[in-house]
Amino acid sequence: VSLLLVDGREAGAIDPRDRGLAYGDGLFETVAVVDGRARFFDWHCERLESGAARLRMPAPARALLGEEIQRVAPPGRSVVKVLVTRGNGARGYRPPAEIQPRRVVAALEWPERDPSCWTRGVRVRWCRTRLGRNPALAGIKHLNRLEQVLARAEWRDESIAEGLMMDDRGLVIGGTQTNLILATAEGFVTPSLVDCGVAGVMRRAFMGWAAEQGIPVGERAVTAAEAAAARGLLLTNALIGSWPVRELDARDLEPLRCAAEFNAWLERQ
C-alpha cells in the first residue's frame, strides 16, 4: 500500500462532514513524479491556486505541498494526487466563515501502458455524455467530475484509450482525462476552455514547446466535424505527455510525428 497523508498525517481518514465529500467543494491535481522531482510542480501549484481563488478558499503553501509530495513519493516514477477541500461544514451550501481546508497527498503507482501508445498512437472514440457549460467553473480542476465519470463509463474496450467529449452545443472540449490538440492548415489548434473543460498542465507545456518551435497554437471553438477532419490529433495530460491519435471512431488518422518530438523535449525538462 502506498503512502497517503491527510493534513500531513499518515493513515488519516476523512471526516464524513467534509464539504469535498458533501458537494465536491474542492480541487485536485495529479502530478507526475520522476526521479524524485514533481514535474511542472509550479504549474500544478498555479492551477491549484487559481482554482482556490475561484472557489474563494485558501490553497496550501507550495513549500508544504512540495515537502509532502517528496514524503509520499517512492523511488523512481510515481503519480502523486493532491486533493484540497474546503474542510468541514455545517449542513447547507453556504461556505463557513472560517475555512479550515483539508489536504490529501497520496502516492499512486505509475500506470503501465503499452509503449505503442506513444509511437503508433491510440484509438479514441466519441462520448455521448456532454459537458454542461459554466464559465465560473471552467478551466480549474475542481471535484465536480460526474460528467467525466459518466463519459468514461461508456466503454469497456481496453483497446480504446480515451473518449472525446463535446459541450451541449456540440463543440469539442477534450478527452475525459486529456486535452486535445489538432494539427490543421493554420498550425496547432486546441479547444477554448472558457465555458468548460480543464486547462491541463501538459496542454500548457505543449503550447510552450510549440511556441519554441515557432508554431502558433490557436485556442478557439472547435466543432466535432473539424476535429474529425484534422490532419492529425494529439492528446495530452500530466502523466502521458502526449499521445498521437491513430483512430477516431473507426476512422484511421495519420499519427502526428510531432508527438515524439514533444515527448523527447519533455524528457529533458
Add this chain to the structure above:
Amino acid sequence: VSLLLVDGREAGAIDPRDRGLAYGDGLFETVAVVDGRARFFDWHCERLESGAARLRMPAPARALLGEEIQRVAPPGRSVVKVLVTRGNGARGYRPPAEIQPRRVVAALEWPERDPSCWTRGVRVRWCRTRLGRNPALAGIKHLNRLEQVLARAEWRDESIAEGLMMDDRGLVIGGTQTNLILATAEGFVTPSLVDCGVAGVMRRAFMGWAAEQGIPVGERAVTAAEAAAARGLLLTNALIGSWPVRELDARDLEPLRCAAEFNAWLERQ
C-alpha cells in the same frame, strides 16, 4: 454531537480514496424526521434510486435506510442526511467493475427559523452564479454542487433567506436549496428541470396537494422576467415545506396565502 453512521457503524470515517470525495460520485437526501417518522420517506428513496440508476450504481435497500434513520434520529424533530457514494476506486474516472457503495446516515439539528418565514414570507435575491445544463445529471440530487456553493456564497445578509438561480440561457430554475412555484393567471407554474436543477420531494408534494385542490401545476420554461412579474412566489424544500416570498430583489410581492394552506396540509401528512 449527533449520531453519524458510516455503513452502519458509529464513529466511522471516510476512506480518502472514496469516489464521492474524488469526483462527487454519489447522491444525497435531506430528510425531515418528525416524531420519529421520516417524512416522505418513500419519495426520498425513489429519488435516491432514480439517481443511482442514472449513475449506474446500487442504491441502499429501503428497509436498511429506514432502520438507520431511526437509529440516528433523536426524539422530536430532526434532519437526517443520507449520502451514498460509489465507494473506493483506483485513480481515474472509470467506475470500478465491482462497486462497493459507501453510505453515511447522519442526524443534524432541526434548523431554527423565524416563524414569520412561513406567515409573512421571506426575502429573496437573484444569484449571479448560473447553472450549467446537462440532462444526464438534471433532476437527481448528486454530489456535484459547486454551482450552489458559489451561489450561496454570494450573500451574507441574514435577512435574505434564499437566492434564485438561472441557467446559462437566463431561464429560472429555482433557489440554491429550494424549488420555486409561481402563481400565475394560468394556475401554478414551476420551472422545468429537464436540463438542470433538483426535483425536490416537497415540490412533488406541492404538486400533489395542488392537484387535490383542482389547480394544475405547469412544468415549463420560466424566464426571470416572468418570475419577477408573477402574482406571487413560493419556495419549497423537504425541511421548510413552503415559504411565500415577500420580496424579490427589493421589489415587494404579495405573500401567497396558499402557502399556509399547503403547510397545514403538510402537518397532517
